Amino acid sequence: MKLGLVSVLIFSLLLSIPFVTGAADSESEDAAETIAAGKKTYKEACGVCHDAGIVNSPKLGDKDAWAPRIKKGMDALYETALKGKGGMPAKGGRADLSDDAVKAVVNYMVSQAK
Numbered sequence: 001m002k003l004g005l006v007s008v009l010i011f012s013l014l015l016s017i018p019f020v021t022g023a024a025d026s027e028s029e030d031a032a033e034t035i036a037a038g039k040k041t042y043k044e045a046c047g048v049c050h051d052a053g054i055v056n057s058p059k060l061g062d063k064d065a066w067a068p069r070i071k072k073g074m075d076a077l078y079e080t081a082l083k084g085k086g087g088m089p090a091k092g093g094r095a096d097l098s099d100d101a102v103k104a105v106v107n108y109m110v111s112q113a114k
């Protein structure tokens with residue numbers, strides 16, 4: 001009987017662990033989700049130029065090309081991505097994308113260049 005109670009206690013303790021750690025992780029999970037969403041949109045809307053560096057666009061993952069741009073700060077990068085500049089069309093030519101979706105892609109692109 002005693003053993004039964006102890007194992008019930010241990011069992012319920014084990015069950016509660018994922019919930020506790022899950023709560024602590026939710027913020028970093030949000031960031032990871034944003035990056036994952038950005039990666040998907042990147043493939044659909046931005047990779048056509050940024051995969052190959054077409055018309056002198058900074059190539060995905062090219063640290064040298066991105067370093068001076070990242071220095072300008074995220075707000076400047078969002079601004080260019082949303083409004084366009086030179087060969088970079090506003091929202092990569094995808095006016096249907098929300099501002100947040102475009103910013104998520106910029107977060108993804110910057111995460112690949114660090």
Ligand code: HEC
Nearest residue numbers: 045046049055056057069077080081086087088091092105
């Ligand atoms: C038609 C080709 C093309 C497409 C499609 C495109 N880009 Fe670009 N992108 C460029 C070029 C060219 C530049 C370099 C512009 C410059 O610095 O003059 C650039 C630069 C950028 C920069 C750096 C901006 C800065 O201020 O240095 C970001 C961020 C960016 N693009 C994000 C995106 C995102 C996000 C998408 C998809 C939604 C996208 N691009 C789609 C051509 C493209």
